[in-house]
Amino acid sequence: MKRSNRPIFWSLFGAGGMLSALVGPMLIFITGIAVPLGFLLPRDTMSYERVLAFAQNGFGKLAIFVVIGGFLFHGLHRIYHCLHEVGLPLGHGWMAVFHGLAALGTLVALYLLIVIG
Amino acid sequence: MNATNGKVIAIECLRYDPQTDDAPHYETYQVPFTDDMSVLQGLQYIKDHLDGSLTFRWSCRMAICGSCGGMVNGVPRLSCETFLRDFYPEGLRVEPLTHFPIQRDLAVDQTDFLVKLRSIKPYIIPEAPKPVTEGTFLQTPQQMDEYYQYSQCINCLLCYAACPQYGLDREFTGPGALALLHRYNADSRDAGKAERMELVNADEGVWGCTLVSYCSEVCPKSIDPARAVNQNKVESTKDYFLRFVAPRRNG
Amino acid sequence: MKTYTRTMNGWWRRNPFYLWYTLREWSSFFLTAYALVLLFGLARLAEGAAQYEAWRASLASPGAVIFHAAAALIVLYHAWTWFKVMHKTLPFLRIGARRVPDSAIFAAGVASSVVLSLLLLWGFA
Numbered sequence: 258m259k260r261s262n263r264p265i266f267w268s269l270f271g272a273g274g275m276l277s278a279l280v281g282p283m284l285i286f287i288t289g290i291a292v293p294l295g296f297l298l299p300r301d302t303m304s305y306e307r308v309l310a311f312a313q314n315g316f317g318k319l320a321i322f323v324v325i326g327g328f329l330f331h332g333l334h335r336i337y338h339c340l341h342e343v344g345l346p347l348g349h350g351w352m353a354v355f356h357g358l359a360a361l362g363t364l365v366a367l368y369l370l371i372v373i374g
Numbered sequence: 375m376n377a378t379n380g381k382v383i384a385i386e387c388l389r390y391d392p393q394t395d396d397a398p399h400y401e402t403y404q405v406p407f408t409d410d411m412s413v414l415q416g417l418q419y420i421k422d423h424l425d426g427s428l429t430f431r432w433s434c435r436m437a438i439c440g441s442c443g444g445m446v447n448g449v450p451r452l453s454c455e456t457f458l459r460d461f462y463p464e465g466l467r468v469e470p471l472t473h474f475p476i477q478r479d480l481a482v483d484q485t486d487f488l489v490k491l492r493s494i495k496p497y498i499i500p501e502a503p504k505p506v507t508e509g510t511f512l513q514t515p516q517q518m519d520e521y522y523q524y525s526q527c528i529n530c531l532l533c534y535a536a537c538p539q540y541g542l543d544r545e546f547t548g549p550g551a552l553a554l555l556h557r558y559n560a561d562s563r564d565a566g567k568a569e570r571m572e573l574v575n576a577d578e579g580v581w582g583c584t585l586v587s588y589c590s591e592v593c594p595k596s597i598d599p600a601r602a603v604n605q606n607k608v609e610s611t612k613d614y615f616l617r618f619v620a621p622r623r624n625g
Numbered sequence: 626m627k628t629y630t631r632t633m634n635g636w637w638r639r640n641p642f643y644l645w646y647t648l649r650e651w652s653s654f655f656l657t658a659y660a661l662v663l664l665f666g667l668a669r670l671a672e673g674a675a676q677y678e679a680w681r682a683s684l685a686s687p688g689a690v691i692f693h694a695a696a697a698l699i700v701l702y703h704a705w706t707w708f709k710v711m712h713k714t715l716p717f718l719r720i721g722a723r724r725v726p727d728s729a730i731f732a733a734g735v736a737s738s739v740v741l742s743l744l745l746l747w748g749f750a
């Protein structure tokens with residue numbers, strides 16, 4: 258039998274899943290509800306200057322990269338299974354497409370974090 | 375045993391006769407019952423008194439042989455430890471274990487499972503043969519605890535009927551066989567892990583699982599097959615990456 | 626031998642357990658969409674202040690807020706289920722001779738999530 262390459266993607270899926278389970282709900286609440294509505298946190302928490310400074314700092318870059326990459330690898334892996342489960346004829350080979358999209362999004366994030374300086 | 379208190383329950387059975395039917399249909403039987411009667415006894419009543427052609431498997435009547443599994447109101451159950459009184463007065467629907475081909479009425483074709491069971495090498499493979507004269511293998515309670523729960527499997531296949539991934543892809547080795555695979559890998563007397571890892575590592579091995587975990591929910595022996603499968607995802611991941619670092623011992 | 630094989634059509638509707646499972650799995654659409662929102666914001670940030678402010682304003686639109694509220698809830702459900710099954714991926718953990726109960730592993734997961742979430746809130750403030 259052929260050894261599966263799933264350990265690579267399962268690890269990324271698991272890392273993203275763990276990260277999103279630990280901080281996902283709160284992060285979505287903060288950036289999507291609290292800050293835009295000025296509820297609990299002031300609106301300028303995510304002002305241009307503050308967020309730019311965060312994205313230019315090493316720790317901030319790492320955090321943004323890990324969140325976007327982790328969520329994408331977790332999410333797209335599961336989306337593949339969702340589509341397979343509702344009956345779309347997506348064989349094992351199709352998984353590479355979904356992992357490829359996740360990798361693409363992660364590389365775009367990396368590129369942006371580099372050009373931001 | 376014959377005092378039924380006048381209670382009668384409707385049992386709706388899936389019927390399929392391969393010689394005359396192209397597709398299954400349902401038939402409903404009115405069965406007088408007592409509170410201590412199992413679904414299996416209800417089926418036996420039908421066979422003895424209402425329709426002798428109804429086909430189903432059973433043997434021990436005490437949740438040990440694993441042959442009486444079926445879907446009761448859509449849930450995989452052992453019919454010998456499921457009671458009619460719990461479905462009164464609404465009645466119940468009994469179907470063969472889902473995801474398996476129906477041979478006739480409530481009997482399914484288990485061949486696929488039996489082939490998979492063989493493929494996991496369900497026996498202890500010792501490091502070196504040990505003649506009886508040298509005594510028995512010793513094991514601490516903790517070593518035994520590592521595999522004991524997984525050794526309780528009765529091959530009833532309820533977990534396969536619970537597993538949508540098996541239903542969607544019959545190549546998947548499935549919960550029961552993988553739990554038994556782990557049962558041997560986790561046994562301190564066994565040295566066959568490297569041989570079994572080949573299956574674990576394949577797409578058909580543990581990677582067909584998405585941790586639905588309904589298998590663990592329905593298992594009548596609380597084996598938690600989902601745990602055996604997912605522990606082995608970690609094992610397989612270690613095996614995948616560590617082979618670049620350290621060569622395997624006996625593979 | 627002739628046999629009859631049933632289809633898998635609509636299998637996720639056959640049992641409440643499968644519905645909850647499907648909800649868990651479909652949380653991935655929301656999580657992926659959220660990652661794309663962030664990626665988009667990062668791109669706007671790299672483009673300059675005006676573009677970034679436009680992205681920020683769009684986040685305050687009712688549609689965006691409703692999306693984030695739904696995403697937060699469904700990802701919260703994902704988190705709950707993630708910790709619920711976490712013990713299944715671990716070998717038996719022991720303290721002395723006793724096995725750590727599955728419920729303790731679940732509790733540890735939930736507790737770390739609460740602590741990290743509060744730290745995150747504090748970090749933003």
Ligand code: SF4
Nearest residue numbers: 527528530531533593
């Ligand atoms: S693991 Fe449980 S449900 Fe599956 S075959 Fe064994 S006893 Fe039956």
Ligand code: FES
Nearest residue numbers: 434435440442454
């Ligand atoms: S008849 Fe043996 S398990 Fe039910």
